[in-house]
Amino acid sequence: MNAAAALLALALLAPSAGAQAFGVSPQGSGLPGFAADPATATVSASTQSLLGIPMPLEGGPWVVGDVQFSGYKSLSLYILQNKVRARRGALFTASDVTVDLEALKGMPSVEKAEARLYGIPEQAAPENYRTIAVSTMMVRIVYRLTEKELTLPGLDRPAPEAAGPDASKVPPASLSGVVMTPTAYRGVNQYNTPGLGLDINAMYFIGRLYGKNSLSQHQTNFIDRLGVWNLSTDAKMQVQSEGDIRPAMAVGAQGIFTFRDSPQPAITQPNVTVNVSAKTTRALGETYVVATKKFWKARVSGGYAYGNAAERVALLTEFLSPQALQFNLGGTNPIEAKSKDTVFASVLFLPKPSYPLAIEVLRPNGMPLKPILFNFKIGYFLKMNFDISFLKFQGGWDMLGQFQFRYTHFPRTAPRGSAAAKAAGVR
Structure with missing residues (x-):
């Protein structure tokens, strides 16, 4: 009886021990009785479907297909777009991303800036760049910002409605012309879009x-x-x-x-x-x-x-x-x-x-x-x-x-x- 009980216990513990030996958590193994973390699965699927396929920031170059910003509150999108050099159709490397991050961190109201890279499966890299770029897909660069809290000691942060006009939200000047002569740009937010x-x-x-x-x-x-x-x-x-x-x-x-x-x-x-x-x-x-x-x-x-x-x-x-x-x-x-x-x-x-x-x-x-x-x-x-x-x-x-x-x-x-x-x- 003792020998039979020992064999039965060894058989029940073998799947968990094998999974741990290969560094795989039992919750993520997909075995019967172990459910995957629903939050992790949802985030991974959402990120891949909305932004693209996550890619490492090392190496390059890549062909930029889209540039996005997240986490900003008081800053204007126009200011952020003017701070970075990333543009659609441009060849970009990891050093270029670093330069953009330094420019964003140099803004007085920005506490932290980081970048994420995602491949865009439905957008192929142009033919003339395919021999240069490391990926046949165009990539999406997402800059995530963390702004500083601008409150004074003993004072509560004013509500957005009560706050005074923010200089960063003042409508920028149009770049489509100077005084009497035109430029090749158009409008404000789409000045570099044909x-x-x-x-x-x-x-x-x-x-x-x-x-x-x-x-x-x-x-x-x-x-x-x-x-x-x-x-x-x-x-x-x-x-x-x-x-x-x-x-x-x-x-x-x-x-x-x-x-x-x-x-x-x-x-x-x-x-x-x-x-x-x-x-x-x-x-x-x-x-x-x-x-x-x-x-x-x-x-x-x-x-x-x-x-x-x-x-x-x-x-x-x-x-x-x-x-x-x-x-x-x-x-x-x-x-x-x-x-x-x-x-x-x-x-x-x-x-x-x-x-x-x-x-x-x-x-x-x-x-x-x-x-x-x-x-x-x-x-x-x-x-x-x-x-x-x-x-x-x-x-x-x-x-x-x-x-x-x-x-x-x-x-x-x-x-x-x-x-x-x-x-x-x-x-």
């Missing part, structure tokens, strides 16, 4: 602050009224997104309605009127191609426009008027300041998301006196929506004061009802 875009731009040249010339008896001019309005619509299609090497590219067209609310300034005694006559009203237009690339913190754009839109530059100084050109260049008839194409370039910085700092230059080709217009977007320093323009032409130059508003009608900053849309004021 597609259509539509902007409405209003610009008003208040007057001449100071100028010098050798074309008139009075060679110094200051505080002269201009009163020139430029109302324009800018429709574009981004045909190529920005990558590590390639720039973003877009083609588009601008329709411009320009008019004056005062006559051409007289150097001695300016005569101001608010009536708009047919002689001071013009409809202009152009088509363009532009490329934009981000270098460190600067977004550099360059492009070419075909059309007569650059003729609005001639309205900014009396020395480009037909009568002045006839007098200075000689001739029996007035000479029109005409131009059929323009080259332009710009450099844009974002010291704060809502306050861009930029400079742009326009050069109308074939126009008499060869004018060049520089627009400086410096309202960030002046704490107001007031900018400076510098017009250089043969025989003189003018420093002008102006202000400008750009409104992105499409695409919207974020989908309706989303947290990002509420932060940006979109309802």
Whole structure:
């Protein structure tokens, strides 16, 4: 009897002992009588189905198919996207992920940042990257953040409704254009996503602050009224997104309605009127191609426009008027300041998301006196929506004061009802 009982006990204990010998927990073995942990099974299935197949962060490179953020509360999604270099279609390595994590940890409100990598089975890597990338699938990078508690000793954390406006939630400035010239980006949240875009731009040249010339008896001019309005619509299609090497590219067209609310300034005694006559009203237009690339913190754009839109530059100084050109260049008839194409370039910085700092230059080709217009977007320093323009032409130059508003009608900053849309004021 004792021998039989010992054999029976050994047979019952053998499965558990064998499982432990191979480092497998009996609860996860799937044997009858041992149920798997339902929470672990649910999390694993959910992670794999929603995010993809978990992959190690070592090695690389991989082809990025999607970038996501989680765990952030007070920070804006726009700020986070601007902090990392990961972009769809870019080759990424473990060192690149480390650089992104360091950039996120450098934000004052971030306490901890970590990254997870998931393969996307339904998205295959492009053909030209398959010999370079370690995986034939594109990958999804998920950055998880832990924010710092910003409460003071003895004070409770204010409710979200009672808290004051967060600077990180202020709607960022549109990157689809600078002052008068476009960029290859579109909108705010989708600036590097190919597609259509539509902007409405209003610009008003208040007057001449100071100028010098050798074309008139009075060679110094200051505080002269201009009163020139430029109302324009800018429709574009981004045909190529920005990558590590390639720039973003877009083609588009601008329709411009320009008019004056005062006559051409007289150097001695300016005569101001608010009536708009047919002689001071013009409809202009152009088509363009532009490329934009981000270098460190600067977004550099360059492009070419075909059309007569650059003729609005001639309205900014009396020395480009037909009568002045006839007098200075000689001739029996007035000479029109005409131009059929323009080259332009710009450099844009974002010291704060809502306050861009930029400079742009326009050069109308074939126009008499060869004018060049520089627009400086410096309202960030002046704490107001007031900018400076510098017009250089043969025989003189003018420093002008102006202000400008750009409104992105499409695409919207974020989908309706989303947290990002509420932060940006979109309802």
